[in-house]
Amino acid sequence: MxxxxxxxxxxxxxxxxxxxxxxxxxxxxxxxxxxxxxxxNMALPYEKIPGPSRLTLLKDILPGGKFTTLNLPDIFEEYRQQYGEIFKMIGMFGKPDSVLVFDPKDFETIYRTEGVWPVRRGLDSAEHYRKKVRPDIFSSGGLVIEQGRGWAEFRTAVNPVMMQPKIVKLYVPQINKFVDEFIIRMRKIRDSKTYELPENFEEELNRWSLEAISTIALDTRLGIMGNLDKNSKEHEFIAAVKTFFYLLSTLDFKPSLWKIFSTADFKEMTRVLDVITDFTLHQVNEAKKRIESSERSSTKHENEQSILEKLIKINPNIATVMAVDMIIAGVDTTSSAIVSVLYNLAKNPEKQEALRNELRKILPEKSSPLTPQNMTNLPYLRACIKEALRIHPVVNGNFREAGKDLILKGYRIPKGTGIILQSSHTQVDEKLYTNAKKFIPERWLRDQESGLNNEAKNVNPFTFLPFGFGPRMCIGRRFAELEIMLFVSKVVRNFCVEWNRPDLKFKATLINIPDGNLQFQIRDLEN
Structure with missing residues (x-):
């Protein structure tokens, strides 16, 4: 031998x-x-990865279990305490296993080996709707749903339009105008004695977000800032988006029988997706008519054309799917990010004043406009946004399939294994950040003595990636950052923002949304 x-x-x-x-x-x-x-050969086999058994998982999560009332991130943290920095969630009811990891070094390994066509599955109910229920509209599943070559071809088509800074800059004046209008609205709806915003301020903020993203995605204004009829299509749409994110968490990330038979939650998902799809499709078709009409008489240069105009020229079907995805992704996510920033600034008035001092140099008057030029010199604003999203992230992590065979924490992870990168826990880990749960924007200022050992350079960058990494990084990142920067800048320049209520909590669906009334106090500044 x-x-x-x-x-x-x-x-x-x-x-x-x-x-x-x-x-x-x-x-x-x-x-x-x-x-x-x-x-x-030396690593432990995949089967040895610890984690709850199928029976334990069902007992813990289903009604009556000890984790029934917990959000998914809290459930994951409970299992992390029990099983360690890597554990396996057994797949059931037609769903495959998922491995959860919490170490930024593992995040980097996964991202670095994901390949040119990363797989980010997990939204099976939405995929079923697009490919089985409404294939007449969704000839492509879009960037969130598609995988492999189909995803790559769609991304290649839209990247030149969505990722160019010069295209984003076109929308600065319009979004700036919307914020100014909303500032007036905030003064109108606050209590005249306490200066407190109303209990339904989250709805107001959602309407602003929908107005802003509709301008970008649909090349139109909806005119919904202000009082909104509860029976209006716009109100129904916003409610549907919120329900959509909740049902994604219920159907695709918790045990559910919808793949075996049509459950009540799955029927509701089909209904809300019909609402979202029909609303957006109507707006896209109206926008197409306006564009076709204006093209016959317009001499608009290509550099002045809107995103929708450019996408329609590439492919009308791609334009429709991209518009739907932008609208869905651009309401609650942007609103939650803005709330996170304002809340942390309100809880840390000295940081808010430091930001205001920076803004006064750029915006000498409260009504001064932000422009693509003066927005380039706002390092403290960017640091405040980054720090707020570190402490109160919009999403709790990311999902990938292993792009090749990997070894994580001494275990074999075969190619194609589903992996959840649970970054929300690492972002506030005291072993990774000094005073991890404190709001300290200075930690991100690379050229300033912060007394924190220059964490911007020393912390593993894979610890905190609010928009993802690699080929599947969020394609709407630049637009989201634009909206957040403009909104926060104008609010802080006009008001002293205060929070005099118990600490605000966030509840997790697929994204984190405020769990409670957003009754900020806003007091006008003298100058």
């Missing part, structure tokens, strides 16, 4: 051929590949 690696073969004629075959294969491997193979 002759040993080749971990294999033994007989030394006969056939064995000699087999030995030569193995020798040829080994000689073609690089040193790194040989090292990985050795480590793979």
């Amino acid at each position: 002759i040993r080749v690696g971990s294999t033994f073969v007989r030394s006969n004629g056939q064995g000699s051929c087999l030995v030569r075959l193995f020798a040829t294969q080994i000689s073609s491997l690089s040193g790194a590949e040989i090292q990985f193979q050795n480590e793979w």
